[in-house]
Amino acid sequence: MAPTPGTMKKPIPTHFLCIPLTASPASRAQLAASLAAFRNEVCAAPAAGGFDVPPDAVRPVGTMHLTLGVMSFPPQPTGRGGVAKSEQEDCETPRDDGQSGRRTPAGLEKAKEVLAGIGLRAIWREIMRGRQGDAVRRLEGMAAQRKAVPGTGLVKAEGEEEGKEKEEEEVKEEEKEGPRITLRGLASMQxxxxxxxxxxxxxxxxxxxxxFCERIRDVFREAELMVDEDRPLLLHATVMNTVYVKGNKRDAGGSRGRGGRGGRGGRGAKKWDRLVLDARGILDRYEDQLWMEDISLDKVTICKMGAKKVIVDGEEDEAYEVAAEVNF
Known part of the structure; x- marks a missing residue:
């Protein structure tokens, strides 16, 4: 019996498409300094002006990225004679990844090909020219309205023309440079x-x-490579996630630490569940925090789920394994 939509299991994500935020020394330096200061402040005890946040909840600098979507490429089951089912049914041949004879899923190979064929600069140029057209139409509309005012048409028209030229120059410069990213503020998913x-x-x-990001995501959606998350794309760089706190689950009726504004707390439950915090004080303090500023978007990558320990410049860090990337 074929599964109904209500009984179908949601695909388990194995990879994700993203914009890495530490691709350049400049961006890494800015984020490293911001996150180190944040960790020192929020993980301190309330008596010292902190919020008693578990240190493991603050994400390592090497994991910082903007997610564009998730993908599911599970290991392929083996069919008759040790041949992968995809070879029998779809005629797609998985490739050896060069590591212990493991075979790369055919879906991942397709995703790599799609990423390699994406023209990031062409997508950005299209978006910028759309903005330029909107700006020109806006200025022309303003000029038309002002011409209706007696005695002001000529002066205003000249001003509008200068504004149009300036707008066009700015758009051309931004089109040439590519997207630039600034992270500011702090928000909660819950x-x-x-x-x-x-x-x-x-x-x-x-x-x-x-x-720009939606256009890239749509390319992968059209290729049927994205897991449908049934929600709009929310661009965000995760700064804190309690799922990474060791032993972060609690029993029914229990709680970790203190409740109250900015302290640790928990929800009543009949089973073990995720650690939650009262983050109102944290959000108030960091509502205008500048994490990184005016950093160029260098590349888009496909990464494997699950960050791994790495050493960068002699310091312990974590990073996601890159399966494929394309430069801007």
Whole structure:
């Protein structure tokens, strides 16, 4: 019997498409300094002005990224004679990844090909030219309205023309440079008094970065490579996530640490569940925090789920294994 939509299991994510935020020394230096200061402050005891946040909840600098979507490429089951089912049914041949004879899923190979064929600069150029067209139409509309005012048409028209030329020059310069990313502020994925994930949103006044990322995501959706998360794309860099706190689950009726504004707390439950924090004080303090500023978008990558321990410049860090990448 074929599974109904209500009984189908959700695919387990194995990879994700993202914009890495530590691809350059400049971005890494900015984020490392910001996260170190944040960790020192929020993990301190309340008596010292902190919020008693478990240190493991604050994400390592090497894991910082903007997720564009998740993908599921589970290990392929073996069919008759040791041949992968995809070879029998779909005629797609998985490739050896060069590590202990493991075979790369055919879906991942397709995702790599799609990523390699994406023209990031062409997508950005299209978005910027769309913005330029919107700006020109806006200025022309303003000029038309002002011409209706007696005695002001000529002066205002000249001003509008200068504004149009300036706007066009700015758009051309931004088109040439590519997207630039600034992270400012702090928000919660959950209600602030029961928070598990806090993130820094990118500054995107005109929605250009959002449009750029959605366009890239759509390419993978059209290729049927993305897991449908049934929600809009929320660009965010995770700063804190309690799922990484060792022993972070608690029994029914129990709680970790203190409740109250900015302290640790928990929800009543009949089973073990995720550690949540009252993050209202943290959000208030860091609502205008500048995490990184004016950093160029260097690449888009496909990464494997699960960060691994690494050493960078003699310091212990964590990073996701990169399966494929394309430069801007």
């Amino acid at each position: 209600p602030a008094d029961k928070a598990a994930v806090l993130y820094a949103p990118p500054v995107d006044q005109f929605g250009l970065l959002q449009a």
